[in-house]
Amino acid sequence: MDRRELLKLGALAGAAAVTGVGANALLRPSPAAALAGLPGGSPLGNRRVKNVIFLAYDGTGYEDFATADFFARRVVGQPLRYHQFLSEGLTGTMIPSSLTSWVTDSSAASSAWSTGRKIVNGAVNQFPDGTELTPILELARATGRATGLVTTARATHATPAAWVAKVRAREMEEEIAIQYLASGTDVILGGGQAYFDPAIRSDGRDLFGEFAGAGYDVVKTPGELASSSGSKLLGVFAPSTRHVAYEIDRRFGGVDQPSLADMVRAALPRLDGAEGGFVLQVEAGRMDHANHEQDAGAMVWDWIAADEALGVLLEFVADRDDTLLIHAPDHDTGGGVTFGWGSRYSRTDPALMTFGNVRCSYERLLLDLMPRNPSPAQVRELVEANVGVPVGDFAAENLAALVSGTDMAGLRWGHQNAVLGSMKYQVAQLLSQSFENRPERPPVSFATSNHTAGFVPVVLAGAGIEAGNLGVIDNTELFGVMTAALGIEFENPAMTADEAQELVDEG
Numbered sequence: 026m027d028r029r030e031l032l033k034l035g036a037l038a039g040a041a042a043v044t045g046v047g048a049n050a051l052l053r054p055s056p057a058a059a060l061a062g063l064p065g066g067s068p069l070g071n072r073r074v075k076n077v078i079f080l081a082y083d084g085t086g087y088e089d090f091a092t093a094d095f096f097a098r099r100v101v102g103q104p105l106r107y108h109q110f111l112s113e114g115l116t117g118t119m120i121p122s123s124l125t126s127w128v129t130d131s132s133a134a135s136s137a138w139s140t141g142r143k144i145v146n147g148a149v150n151q152f153p154d155g156t157e158l159t160p161i162l163e164l165a166r167a168t169g170r171a172t173g174l175v176t177t178a179r180a181t182h183a184t185p186a187a188w189v190a191k192v193r194a195r196e197m198e199e200e201i202a203i204q205y206l207a208s209g210t211d212v213i214l215g216g217g218q219a220y221f222d223p224a225i226r227s228d229g230r231d232l233f234g235e236f237a238g239a240g241y242d243v244v245k246t247p248g249e250l251a252s253s254s255g256s257k258l259l260g261v262f263a264p265s266t267r268h269v270a271y272e273i274d275r276r277f278g279g280v281d282q283p284s285l286a287d288m289v290r291a292a293l294p295r296l297d298g299a300e301g302g303f304v305l306q307v308e309a310g311r312m313d314h315a316n317h318e319q320d321a322g323a324m325v326w327d328w329i330a331a332d333e334a335l336g337v338l339l340e341f342v343a344d345r346d347d348t349l350l351i352h353a354p355d356h357d358t359g360g361g362v363t364f365g366w367g368s369r370y371s372r373t374d375p376a377l378m379t380f381g382n383v384r385c386s387y388e389r390l391l392l393d394l395m396p397r398n399p400s401p402a403q404v405r406e407l408v409e410a411n412v413g414v415p416v417g418d419f420a421a422e423n424l425a426a427l428v429s430g431t432d433m434a435g436l437r438w439g440h441q442n443a444v445l446g447s448m449k450y451q452v453a454q455l456l457s458q459s460f461e462n463r464p465e466r467p468p469v470s471f472a473t474s475n476h477t478a479g480f481v482p483v484v485l486a487g488a489g490i491e492a493g494n495l496g497v498i499d500n501t502e503l504f505g506v507m508t509a510a511l512g513i514e515f516e517n518p519a520m521t522a523d524e525a526q527e528l529v530d531e532g
């Protein structure tokens with residue numbers, strides 16, 4: 026074989042690796058089903074449970090755990106329950122890929138849990154040819170179980186949606202709200218009033234009224250939540266398209282909305298009253314948004330809020346073997362890391378302690394506190410008072426120019442990656458330490474404003490489960506864990522990555 030033939034062969038091999046069968050096959054998990062070898066295909070063996078609770082942390086991973094763990098111990102003064110939970114549960118590592126991308130979005134990730142099938146990013150329980158998948162809450166209802174969704178994101182956001190709805194695109198939140206009503210889901214708690222509000226919905230439908238007509242208590246404030254006694258409950262606590270406020274803004278900004286733990290405490294007794302048991306998905310949704318926004322202060326406080334909700338759930342499953350608790354992030358976001366700083370990294374811990382000065386998310390600072398055309402002096406004053414970091418002339422002038430040139434109210438802050446574009450980067454660069462390493466700023470640096478491929482921890486607890494090792498599992502395998510535990514025999518239709526990609530390419 027001469028050199029020319031060799032080159033040709035090399036080029037062909039290269040082409041095959043990029044476009045051929047090999048490309049998407051590489052995205053499939055291997056081994057396909059780590060749990061398949063277990064009795065009943067489940068860590069519980071052939072044992073059944075009455076209830077399943079799935080706690081999802083959106084957009085966070087091992088590195089955030091390290092940052093949040095320091096924050097919890099040293100700044101808040103109370104270790105994370107998650108720390109002990111991870112030690113005492115049946116734990117493993119989860120691969121969070123979607124059907125055609127090694128990096129998943131939230132809708133594909135949640136659909137994978139909910140249906141046992143990977144789909145293309147952006148869809149909710151649908152393949153690109155319109156084939157619909159049946160989500161776990163629909164299957165659970167068919168067994169007579171009550172069902173619930175609790176989230177700090179909008180109630181109709183991707184992660185909760187994928188446990189109930191079937192739509193072509195996750196942005197179809199008006200349709201998702203309609204499907205929630207039709208589904209009969211017993212408890213729905215989160216943010217985003219817009220999608221239920223006749224004054225804002227494009228079809229003018231009054232979904233608040235329709236839910237009330239279907240027997241739901243409809244509540245919009247913590248006070249209404251506390252005084253509600255109905256067994257069916259719709260709680261939407263944030264105005265317009267806003268998510269439930271970041272924990273940091275709830276605690277320090279006087280935002281009158283419930284915490285994730287408050288919402289979980291409201292959901293549990295309603296669902297636990299059901300004769301046939303229940304399935305509940307709880308999402309700590311806003312670590313993801315904080316990481317998209319490269320806002321480490323908001324991220325660590327939402328970890329604290331998520332940890333309180335975890336505490337409520339651990340208390341609920343303690344000493345009862347009829348409830349399985351599953352916990353996993355859907356993916357990591359931002360690739361934020363606490364980095365070593367100073368001689369022998371001696372300045373890392375003092376810099377991390379400055380998390381204690383942060384009193385406000387970037388979201389609240391820019392959307393709610395900053396005047397419309399701020400002067401550099403106003404910017405400096407607001408940032409120093411609320412974010413607790415000193416602002417130089419350069420940052421103050423640039424931030425003032427950025428805010429003045431942007432329709433802040435028109436921004437859907439904390440939404441999908443592309444909405445804020447470079448704005449988010451610029452704000453993060455101007456306000457965070459990554460712009461300049463300063464002793465007054467936490468030493469946390471982000472790799473991206475997008476999701477990452479990072480593998481994430483998964484924990485199974487309750488239901489008499491003992492500490493152990495699950496190994497490396499695929500996100501789709503948690504569907505099998507849930508259906509086996511609930512005594513449901515069901516398989517959704519399948520599509521290969523290559524078939525899906527072809528359909529996407531055909532547009």
Ligand SMILES: [Zn+2]
Nearest residue numbers: 083084131355
């Ligand atoms: Zn997500």
